[in-house]
Amino acid sequence: MGSATTQGQLWGARAQDFATYVEQLTLPLASAVLDAAHVTPSTRLLDAGCGAGLLAVLASFRGARVTALDASPQLVAIAQERLPKADIREGDLEALPFADAGFDAVTAVNSIFYAADMSAAMRELVRVVRSGGRVVVTAWGPPERCELLTALVSRIGPLMPTPPPGVSPPHPATLAEPGALAEVLQQAGLRIVDEGEVACPFVFPSTELSWRANASAGPNQMAIAHSGEAAVRAAFMEADREHTRPDGSVRYENVFLWVAGEKQS
Template identity: 45%
Template structure:
């Protein structure tokens, strides 16, 4: 995967993704919860599993792993998201830092997960190589990303802010940069990992009303960036238009989405 910047991940993402940490944690983070559970089960996470969640956000995936009995650590660039992760997992070891420079010793973990994280690192292959370094030999590194966008309802919602943002530079990572099984497997192989299997699944984003949907969607780092350029009202209007086709008769919203993950051996 092409690297386009020498900046550290925290420089790029920390401020944006922490700007509305509570909104993210309370509304949007759980929309991919089914994917988290599928990956954790496929990686055989259970009692005593030493697990690092790289790009852990507000700690929902870590909480679900802890509920399975895992010993949890997490790293993220956004301090306000980490505050929530620590609330959710008081016994976890959560640290602020970069995916490209993990503050852990070699072979520290049985499983390292990255949920929609590694492809947004400033240097994705370097970040994944770090994940391999801290995983014990024979352990698992699991990389989850968006599934193939063709025919995916949520893809139209993700694309809603594109007209409000400057065109990305060539080779810049995006939400669907790894949404192909061969490319995803090639990505982990480039970091010295051995792909074991690719899993896929369908989920639904669900919101009880438009206000809640906008609260969740407007909390992403991409939305925060767009709001800084064109204003909050324009971001809300773009999201509302994208949501409209998915409104249910009771005013709620149900939007189909898809995830893909590769489980690789260190």
């Protein structure tokens, strides 16, 4: 078992809040990824690290045959409720429970960098796609263009546990360096065929809903477990103050990167 047990607990702790307040914030990214993956009617699609199932639902609207997987049983349950006929399972990105070459396209929206062994996760995405099929993977954009990521690193970073000696968890910002995300796909054996970026401003109607949303994210759950909810909430309040608009809503500007690779025969 890879990182799925730990990640599943972190992302599952407030699964309903994630589904209600977070996942739609990256709706423009999910749409761009479906286009980049060439998802059309009858595409056999795997969404790996599917969360509460937003991309899976959008893919089903296109007529795709949707399979999805996530580490969190609570998020999987929400996705299953939304798409009762789809194959949606609990599982690990680093050891996918699927046969070789069974999908026409594989998507992974903001999930691979949570796997303890990101290269192993990438190899799995490539293993299960057919020759000529596409794998589309996303990551946060550069920190200077991602206000929420910057706030997380500066304010929540100090509240996170120190990793054990010799362990250096992947930092989301490293994938935003020029060419870094494409390199991850190439290393896994894919030929890069397309790439792009999508703006996804995170807008919350109030600081209370900003907190409900942010507290549902796995890394913030880790900070809560380590430093206590009061400290993490206070750090978010500070960050929100700099992003609160006159009507009381809170807005963080962000961009996300996506890269599409094709499997060679």
